Amino acid sequence: MARASASLNQQQVFWLCAAATGGFAPLTPWLPWWLSALSTLALLSRAFLLWRKTPLPPAWFVNLIAVIGSIGVGFHYRTLLGKDAGVALLALFLALKLFETKTHRDAYAVVFLGYFLVLSQFFYSQSIPVAVISILTVVLLTATLVALNRAQAKPAASLRLAGVMVAQAIPFMLIFFVLFPRIAGPLWGLPQDSGRAISGLSDSMVPGSISKLALSDAIAFRVRFNSAPPAQDALYWRGPVLTDFDGRTWTIARPGVSTALPYQTLGRGIEYDVTLEPHQQYWLFALELPGKLPADAVIGSDYGMYAKKPLRERFRYQVTSYAQTKPVKEESSEVLRVALELPSGMNPRARALGEELGSKHKRDAIQIAADMLGRFRNEPFTYTLSPPPLGRHDVDDFLFATRRGFCEHFASSFVVVMRAAGIPARVVTGYQGGEINPIDGYLVVRQADAHAWAEIWLSGKGWVRLDPTAAIAPGRVEKNLAAALPAGEPIPMLLNADNALLRAVRFRLDAVVNGWNQWVLGYDANRQRDLLKALGMASPDWQSMGAALMVLCGLLMLALMAWTLRQWQRTDPVIRAWREFQRKLTRRGLVAQAWEGPRDYGLRAASACPAKAGEIAEIETLFETLRYRPVQSADALRKFRYLIRVFAP
Amino acid sequence: MLTPKTRSGSPSIDDVLQTANHIILGKEREIRMALACLLARGHLLIEDVPGVGKTTLAHLLAKLLGLDFQRIQFTSDLLPADILGVSVFDRDSGNFRFHPGPVFSSVILADEVNRATPKAQSALLEAMEERQVTAEGKTRPLPEPFFVIATQNPAHQIGTFPLPESQLDRFLMRIAIGYPDRAAERELLSGADRREMISALQPLLSAQAVLELQQKAMHVHAAPALIDYVQALVEHTRHAPEFDAGLSPRAALGMMASARAWAMIEGRDHLLPEDIQAILPSVAGHRLKLAVGGDMTIALRQLVESVAIP
Numbered sequence: 001m002a003r004a005s006a007s008l009n010q011q012q013v014f015w016l017c018a019a020a021t022g023g024f025a026p027l028t029p030w031l032p033w034w035l036s037a038l039s040t041l042a043l044l045s046r047a048f049l050l051w052r053k054t055p056l057p058p059a060w061f062v063n064l065i066a067v068i069g070s071i072g073v074g075f076h077y078r079t080l081l082g083k084d085a086g087v088a089l090l091a092l093f094l095a096l097k098l099f100e101t102k103t104h105r106d107a108y109a110v111v112f113l114g115y116f117l118v119l120s121q122f123f124y125s126q127s128i129p130v131a132v133i134s135i136l137t138v139v140l141l142t143a144t145l146v147a148l149n150r151a152q153a154k155p156a157a158s159l160r161l162a163g164v165m166v167a168q169a170i171p172f173m174l175i176f177f178v179l180f181p182r183i184a185g186p187l188w189g190l191p192q193d194s195g196r197a198i199s200g201l202s203d204s205m206v207p208g209s210i211s212k213l214a215l216s217d218a219i220a221f222r223v224r225f226n227s228a229p230p231a232q233d234a235l236y237w238r239g240p241v242l243t244d245f246d247g248r249t250w251t252i253a254r255p256g257v258s259t260a261l262p263y264q265t266l267g268r269g270i271e272y273d274v275t276l277e278p279h280q281q282y283w284l285f286a287l288e289l290p291g292k293l294p295a296d297a298v299i300g301s302d303y304g305m306y307a308k309k310p311l312r313e314r315f316r317y318q319v320t321s322y323a324q325t326k327p328v329k330e331e332s333s334e335v336l337r338v339a340l341e342l343p344s345g346m347n348p349r350a351r352a353l354g355e356e357l358g359s360k361h362k363r364d365a366i367q368i369a370a371d372m373l374g375r376f377r378n379e380p381f382t383y384t385l386s387p388p389p390l391g392r393h394d395v396d397d398f399l400f401a402t403r404r405g406f407c408e409h410f411a412s413s414f415v416v417v418m419r420a421a422g423i424p425a426r427v428v429t430g431y432q433g434g435e436i437n438p439i440d441g442y443l444v445v446r447q448a449d450a451h452a453w454a455e456i457w458l459s460g461k462g463w464v465r466l467d468p469t470a471a472i473a474p475g476r477v478e479k480n481l482a483a484a485l486p487a488g489e490p491i492p493m494l495l496n497a498d499n500a501l502l503r504a505v506r507f508r509l510d511a512v513v514n515g516w517n518q519w520v521l522g523y524d525a526n527r528q529r530d531l532l533k534a535l536g537m538a539s540p541d542w543q544s545m546g547a548a549l550m551v552l553c554g555l556l557m558l559a560l561m562a563w564t565l566r567q568w569q570r571t572d573p574v575i576r577a578w579r580e581f582q583r584k585l586t587r588r589g590l591v592a593q594a595w596e597g598p599r600d601y602g603l604r605a606a607s608a609c610p611a612k613a614g615e616i617a618e619i620e621t622l623f624e625t626l627r628y629r630p631v632q633s634a635d636a637l638r639k640f641r642y643l644i645r646v647f648a649p
Numbered sequence: 650m651l652t653p654k655t656r657s658g659s660p661s662i663d664d665v666l667q668t669a670n671h672i673i674l675g676k677e678r679e680i681r682m683a684l685a686c687l688l689a690r691g692h693l694l695i696e697d698v699p700g701v702g703k704t705t706l707a708h709l710l711a712k713l714l715g716l717d718f719q720r721i722q723f724t725s726d727l728l729p730a731d732i733l734g735v736s737v738f739d740r741d742s743g744n745f746r747f748h749p750g751p752v753f754s755s756v757i758l759a760d761e762v763n764r765a766t767p768k769a770q771s772a773l774l775e776a777m778e779e780r781q782v783t784a785e786g787k788t789r790p791l792p793e794p795f796f797v798i799a800t801q802n803p804a805h806q807i808g809t810f811p812l813p814e815s816q817l818d819r820f821l822m823r824i825a826i827g828y829p830d831r832a833a834e835r836e837l838l839s840g841a842d843r844r845e846m847i848s849a850l851q852p853l854l855s856a857q858a859v860l861e862l863q864q865k866a867m868h869v870h871a872a873p874a875l876i877d878y879v880q881a882l883v884e885h886t887r888h889a890p891e892f893d894a895g896l897s898p899r900a901a902l903g904m905m906a907s908a909r910a911w912a913m914i915e916g917r918d919h920l921l922p923e924d925i926q927a928i929l930p931s932v933a934g935h936r937l938k939l940a941v942g943g944d945m946t947i948a949l950r951q952l953v954e955s956v957a958i959p
Contacts, residue, residue: 009890009891010890010941011890053941150955154888593954594957594958595926595953595954595955595956595957595958596958597921597922597923597926597958598921598922599921599923600923624919624921627872627874628870628872628874628875628919628920628921629870629872629918629919630870630872630919
């Protein structure tokens, strides 16, 4: 490239500043604040120097800033390698590069670094706004390339041309997106950030751990039912099952897992698919109880469903659940022993209550449980998001003193009392309910739907779900949290039924986001196969996809060429023939400049091909006549076209 | 922009150019440009160092075209009356009688025009624009053709009054003559005195013939595609960041007139984009101002190279 070392004009450097800003700005939410500030300052001062036409700072100064910035990045991330530190360094260097950008070669480096930074946004987020911003940034960067190659172009013209180019690329992008063979799983592993806090259920529960989720609108998962969804109070999404209790904290017991169901399903199942947001844990959620497991999932001895790897990406799976089940065999004595364990010395009053209930009802589990649920219903218990703090014996404090609590208080104390009465019992956490989005029909389950309930073992019937919350606040399971909480309690904004407009907007927005997740981000090998089958491709293997890709791209190219040809045919026949003449000479190395007059070009051509000088002069004279003389004749045009057709330099 | 030397349609123009090239050596293009300026009914500003032949050029053109010639040396004490003329009381008739000044000639050399005060400058420039002189309430037309060649010394600006942009605009073209090349200079040194050569010359044209040529130049055909090209060039100067202000419609008209005269000298009755490119530096150079500074010649070359011929 002959222009590579040519220097840039002021407008082009402004373009570069804009391009660098466009590449860098969307990354600011993920960069350390001081780095964002440093890069912004660098960009602003570069633009200011340019505006004031002040000379650039010396190279050692820029290098010093680069070294200081790199040390800062090293300290901040404890490394200079890896995704985050790498992106931070690129963002810094992009801004500093502008201080030494003088030639076209430097300018191209800036623009391509900008393109790379656009990609790096997707390390952090793949949402719709990020995609829109990326496309806009790509237009800006492309416009910068246009401006670099057309020193005199007006900014609006550069942007328009870049927009047209990106718009023309979009059909190709879509074809590639749909047809490019997908590989199951990502092409390369992205380093994961460890310890990123994600709200959601955990593998342990203390009083307050569920209620702190209750105000979160964050989406836990979305469900699409293949038939009518079950009633709201049947939507128990089983999650971590907590068996171990140390007197205060319930924790998951590492269950043995297998692919065979430990129970037998009865009746008709409910088919649905779940799109689970990543929660960095193993467990999957399903309606109680899953009958047909999704591929790559296993079931635990606690009836919990687990993935083989922690869920670091959005995961979509199909399940069939059955409301009625019966155990295949008697539960192992080990499981039952653990389900009766209570730490000694803790919560003496609750244990006394349990023993009293046990002897009163002669160890009849159903009656004991009914008695306990009746107590919750009849005694002045309150279902609240802001319970008073509890002491060391928190189950005792709750049952006999404060009597104000959230679902985890009720579930925990119920299980403690059941165990004290000699009935194997455990706490099940998960989500209860959800909300159907009327726009796309998906059931949306949010963190606010997090719930804890209890399970007791009934010999012959298996594990039976008992939800103490339903006894004290039936609205919680029949409708939602807002319906169950006393007036005046803070509730998640979106559950507030009064806020109809907000809810309508949110439904629409969520439907769009869900569509994006399902069809863009979730477009994996399976989706691709299903879609292509639906579109009539018999066997969507990679060969046929590749062939379809080629054919469609070819057709698209033909369409674009046909469009160009139409434009071409609209131009003056004289100009068309003249361009043909120039094209023939271009093959001889005589490239016509857009600003070169016909006579100059003719002379240049004649001196380059002396053997053809006569023909060239005749053609040139005819062109002059046809284009610049007042009288036109059809004969001249015919002759002109004929001469050009037979012209062979 | 390299236009081949063609024989023009009018043998008289060829003769004028040929003879002039014998007197002023190695300056074919400049002589051609000066003649185009005259035939386009414009005025010429020559900006160059002393001694490169500005006066000789003016003198030569006047002589060859058969026009009367006057030279006005501009100095800081020059008064408008020194240019336009003065009324003197005539005792015989008992009336004031107007004594026409040097401006009442067909070819005027205004030497070192930037040495005079703005008042004197504007007297000349007004006469150039109006082609008439109003003195003591009476309007007197200037002879036709009327052609002013003003010279300016670009160096030594102390004690001068540089022409403001609005007055530069009165000149259709601004050119430089430049030093002759080695061969031409040698021939000049070994040859006869140029002044004597000029006085020995016979006029090749007359005032009437020049007027006819000016008329003919106005009728050179400009195709729509060519007008598009002039418009594209002018519009480009109005948007390009290199220039402070773009070319005015008057400048565009000047481009058309100059290019027509140029095409006629080339022996054509129609305009080509090359004509526009040939006269562009002379017509646009003094009307544009660079935003940043730098070389106007390069900026004009870039201007031509960044506008595609429609």
